[in-house]
Amino acid sequence: MAVFNHVSFDEHEQVVFCHDKESGLKAIVAIHNTNLGPAVGGCRMWNYQSDDEALTDVLRLSRGMTYKNALAGLTMGGGKSVIIADPKRQDREALFRAFGRLINSLGGRYYSAEDVGTTTADIMIAHEETPYMAGLEGKSGDPSPFTALGTYLGIKAAVKHRLGLDSLKGLKIAVQGVGHVGYYLCKHLHNEGAELIVTDIHQASLDKVATDFGAIVVAPQEIYAQDVDVYAPCALGATLNDATLPQLKAKIVAGCANNQLAEVRHGEQLKEMGILYAPDYVINAGGIINVSFEKDYDAAKSTAKVEEIYNTLLKIFSQADAQNRTTGAVADEMAKAIIEAAKQ
C-alpha cells in the first residue's frame, strides 16, 4: 500500500496509522493542510473492504476539508479520520476511548467530529480522553441539521441559477441517502413543496421519510435514472461516475455527500451534459461552519454564516458560466487562493 505515491495523495502534511490491541481500533488520521489553522474534520466509521480503501477515503476526505474550510471563510485547516469497523457495532466505548487517545497524541494539530457511522455520543466518549473533539453535546452538537440547511439553500441557489426559479414548489428532487443529513434535508424540501423520491440501504430510515414527508421510495440502483429536476447525493462518495452519469435526467446535481465525483473528469462530463453541479465541499459546509462556532456557541451567528452558502454558490455558478469552466474548477481556484494567501 503506497502512501506518497498514492493517486489521492496531495501533499498531505501527516498521515497517521493507529492500532489498539485491547479495543481493536484500526484508524487512519490524515492532516491535509494547516495553513489556515489546526485541521478540523469528522471521523468516519465504515466497513472498508481493505486498508487501501480506507486510506483512499481519508486522503480524499481530508483534502476536501481543506478546501471546504477555506471557502467557508473559516480559520481552520483540513483533516479527517477513518475507523475501519462496522458502523453498527454495539460495543463502542473502548473503541472511542482509544480513538480519543489517538487524537490526543496529535497535540491539537487535528480536531475530530461526527461523520458517517459515528454519533455525537461517540464523540463525547472520545472527548473524555482528549480536548481535541468538536461538535460536542451541549455546545455546537450534531452538525447534521446545519449541513442540511446549507444543502437546502445550495439547492435553492442552483435552482435559481439553472431554472430561474425562487421556489422549489412542485419540483421533483431525488435524494440518495436519508441518514442524519438526508432526513433534515428532506424536511426542508418537503416544507417548501418539493416532491421527494428517495433511496437508502437502511429500511427504517426510508420508512421514516415516507411517513413524515410522503416521499416515494425507490431501490438504490434506480435513483439515478429518476425523471427529476434535482439529484441530491447524500450518502457516500464517488456516486457520479462512468456508470451513473449516462443515467441522469436531472438538470442539477446538488447534495451533501463528500467527494461526489469519482474523478475530476466527471465534473467536466456533467458540464457537457448541461447539468449544473454544486461543488460538494461548498454546498455541504454547514456542519463544519456550525462546529467552528463551538467556543461560546451562538446558533444565530452560525445560521447566518451557513446562509452565506447560497451567495457563494451563485458566485461560483456565474463565474463558471462567464469563463466556460466547470463549477469545481472555479471553486478550487477560489479555495487555493485563500489557502496560499494564508501561507504568505
Ligand SMILES: NC(=O)C1=CN([C@@H]2O[C@H](COP(=O)(O)OP(=O)(O)OC[C@H]3O[C@@H](n4cnc5c(N)ncnc54)[C@H](O)[C@@H]3O)[C@@H](O)[C@H]2O)C=CC1
Ligand atoms: N453529518 C454532517 O454534518 C456532514 C455530512 N457530510 C457528508 O454527507 C453524507 C451523509 O452524511 P450523514 O448523513 O452524516 O451520514 P449517515 O451515515 O447518517 O447517512 C448516510 C446514509 O446513506 C445511506 N447509504 C449508504 N450507502 C448507500 C447506498 N449505496 N445507497 C443509498 N443509501 C446509502 C446509509 O444507509 C445512511 O442512511 C456523507 O457523505 C458525509 O460525509 C458532509 C458534511 C457534513
Ligand SMILES: O=C(O)CCC(=O)C(=O)O
Ligand atoms: O460536520 C461534520 O461532520 C464535521 C465536518 C466534516 O467532517 C465534514 O464537513 O465533512
